[in-house]
Amino acid sequence: MLLLAVDTATPAVTVALHDGDSVIAEAGQVDARRHGELLLPTVDRVLARAGLKLDAVTGVVVGVGPGPYTGLRVGLATAETFGLVLGVPVHGLCTLDGLAYAAGLTGPFAVATDARRKEVYWARYDDARTRVSEPAVDRPADIAEQLAGLPVVGSGALLYPEAFGDARGPEHQSAGALASLAAEKLAAGEPFLPPLPLYLRRPDAQVPKNYKVVTPQ
Amino acid sequence: MADEPLVLGIETSCDETGVGVVRGTTLLADAIASSVDEHARFGGVVPEVASRAHLEAMVPTIERALKQAGVAASDLDGIAVTAGPGLAGALLVGVSAAKAYAYALGKPLYGVNHLASHICVDQLEHGPLPEPTMALLVSGGHSSLLLAPDITNDVRPMGATIDDAAGEAFDKIARVLDLGFPGGPVIDRLAREGDPKAIAFPRGLTGPRDAAYDFSFSGLKTSVARWIEAKRSAGEEVPVRDVAASFQEAVVDVLTRKAVRACKDEGVDHLMIGGGVAANSRLRALAQERCERAGIRLRVPRPGLCTDNGAMVAALGAEMVARGRAASDWDLSADSSLPVTEPHVPGTGHGHTHDHDHVHEMSKDNLYS
Numbered sequence: 001m002l003l004l005a006v007d008t009a010t011p012a013v014t015v016a017l018h019d020g021d022s023v024i025a026e027a028g029q030v031d032a033r034r035h036g037e038l039l040l041p042t043v044d045r046v047l048a049r050a051g052l053k054l055d056a057v058t059g060v061v062v063g064v065g066p067g068p069y070t071g072l073r074v075g076l077a078t079a080e081t082f083g084l085v086l087g088v089p090v091h092g093l094c095t096l097d098g099l100a101y102a103a104g105l106t107g108p109f110a111v112a113t114d115a116r117r118k119e120v121y122w123a124r125y126d127d128a129r130t131r132v133s134e135p136a137v138d139r140p141a142d143i144a145e146q147l148a149g150l151p152v153v154g155s156g157a158l159l160y161p162e163a164f165g166d167a168r169g170p171e172h173q174s175a176g177a178l179a180s181l182a183a184e185k186l187a188a189g190e191p192f193l194p195p196l197p198l199y200l201r202r203p204d205a206q207v208p209k210n211y212k213v214v215t216p217q
Numbered sequence: 218m219a220d221e222p223l224v225l226g227i228e229t230s231c232d233e234t235g236v237g238v239v240r241g242t243t244l245l246a247d248a249i250a251s252s253v254d255e256h257a258r259f260g261g262v263v264p265e266v267a268s269r270a271h272l273e274a275m276v277p278t279i280e281r282a283l284k285q286a287g288v289a290a291s292d293l294d295g296i297a298v299t300a301g302p303g304l305a306g307a308l309l310v311g312v313s314a315a316k317a318y319a320y321a322l323g324k325p326l327y328g329v330n331h332l333a334s335h336i337c338v339d340q341l342e343h344g345p346l347p348e349p350t351m352a353l354l355v356s357g358g359h360s361s362l363l364l365a366p367d368i369t370n371d372v373r374p375m376g377a378t379i380d381d382a383a384g385e386a387f388d389k390i391a392r393v394l395d396l397g398f399p400g401g402p403v404i405d406r407l408a409r410e411g412d413p414k415a416i417a418f419p420r421g422l423t424g425p426r427d428a429a430y431d432f433s434f435s436g437l438k439t440s441v442a443r444w445i446e447a448k449r450s451a452g453e454e455v456p457v458r459d460v461a462a463s464f465q466e467a468v469v470d471v472l473t474r475k476a477v478r479a480c481k482d483e484g485v486d487h488l489m490i491g492g493g494v495a496a497n498s499r500l501r502a503l504a505q506e507r508c509e510r511a512g513i514r515l516r517v518p519r520p521g522l523c524t525d526n527g528a529m530v531a532a533l534g535a536e537m538v539a540r541g542r543a544a545s546d547w548d549l550s551a552d553s554s555l556p557v558t559e560p561h562v563p564g565t566g567h568g569h570t571h572d573h574d575h576v577h578e579m580s581k582d583n584l585y586s
């Protein structure tokens with residue numbers, strides 16, 4: 001088994017290879033503005049470092065968000081297209097589940113990532129592998145009370161220490177954690193999410209004034 | 218193979234998810250999924266709605282195109298994709314998918330210019346482009362006059378709109394007349410039953426001291442809207458067909474006049490017209506009339522190839538392969554304002570960067586050591 005995991009739902013562009021036992025290569029970069037440029041070279045680098053070619057991959061794992069839209073789609077478009085060409089399954093996982101897995105906590109906690117617009121994407125967990133709420137998007141102040149006393153993991157927590165008293169790392173998503181979680185779920189025969197984006201927000205239905213600026217200067 | 222490259226092209230710059238397959242200058246498949254209906258109630262293209270639709274349609278549209286073409290992905294000689302200009306988020310879906318597709322297949326990737334693709338698509342209809350070709354591109358997003366001595370590496374802007382695109386003017390007037398979105402087809406239809414000389418609407422930028430090849434449709438749009446409002450406030454019925462015909466005449470008069478003038482000035486004996494507005498029947502007729510009078514050969518692809526599609530991207534990609542142009546790097550980015558002077562985005566060969574990895578595994582055959 002060789003899983004290729006990618007996640008672009010957060011500012012991190014993260015890629016990992018997992019052979020069923022462990023992560024054999026991982027690379028990534030935190031740069032919220034360059035997901036489109038960075039992902040493919042990162043995939044290429046991870047494969048090169050493992051001494052493998054893409055056609056050795058037996059399954060693709062992709063973080064489906066929630067995440068700010070533009071970057072999120074880079075990972076999904078890439079994962080789905082790999083799946084098409086390779087003829088292998090594409091397994092969707094909630095991005096927050098990767099952070100929860102990486103946190104490795106054994107008691108109740110929450111994960112929060114930056115949703116921009118002064119909001120966070122978040123969900124509650126009973127332990128590192130067990131999510132107990134649907135991912136949601138809210139203002140930190142509006143959920144501070146219900147998460148009071150709980151550790152809150154991720155950049156969304158660290159950004160708003162006034163709302164989350166016990167904010168903790170890991171700050172950023174790791175495809176290695178996502179791949180490890182996927183390998184466990186595959187071994188246990190547990191279901192995945194479809195490789196479809198979790199936007200959690202409706203699109204801004206605004207037509208910009210010059211909606212397609214393509215006039216040469 | 219070299220003279221007849223088999224190329225798949227992906228286009229996602231606006232609201233059409235297009236995937237085309239060509240062999241040289243022969244069209245094999247042109248699969249399209251459009252989100253235009255989802256934008257209709259907003260009166261224009263909503264970028265986030267378009268981007269979401271592209272992601273949903275991407276893989277199924279690739280599959281459909283390959284099936285239509287009756288070729289195997291492994292037989293492709295290259296993958297082309299619109300790198301820009303266009304809506305940033307929309308472009309990014311196509312660029313991401315194209316990179317993954319090319320990488321997984323082990324084929325070269327060509328990031329190409331949307332405007333150059335609009336010109337090159339005519340090769341699929343009328344054979345190889347004459348060099349140079351003068352091109353008038355008119356759509357909801359662009360109104361440009363371009364001189365193309367070599368579509369793969371030399372495209373020169375002659376003029377462009379200084380305000381609205383021609384297609385936008387159609388959309389806006391259609392909105393004022395309550396005709397819905399997009400405005401082009403319905404105005405074209407109504408105009409056939411109207412009098413193009415009924416109302417003398419202004420011709421923008423046609424004075425002796427105005428830029429010879431630039432366009433302006435904003436003043437026309439305002440003038441038409443005022444005329445309609447004046448009728449309405451006087452309690453008179455708006456002669457919709459005459460308004461449509463007179464407005465359309467003002468637009469196509471300026472477009473064709475300037476395009477023919479550019480051909481004459483530059484000594485170019487071919488004019489191609491592309492973009493969604495090239496489907497307009499009056500534009501085609503008037504351009505034909507004026508080109509014939511000036512001894513210019515007019516080339517206009519069928520309407521389905523004038524609007525945004527994947528075949529045009531594949532057509533330009535095939536030309537890039539045929540002429541041995543450099544492929545793009547894996548870090549190709551979507552460039553919403555890619556200049557028309559860059560028909561493609563060649564790689565530097567240094568697409569891989571040494572950055573802050575948290576990688577601990579190093580294989581022996583690391584390509585980047």
Ligand SMILES: [Zn+2]
Pocket residue numbers: 331335356358492493524525
């Ligand atoms: Zn176009």
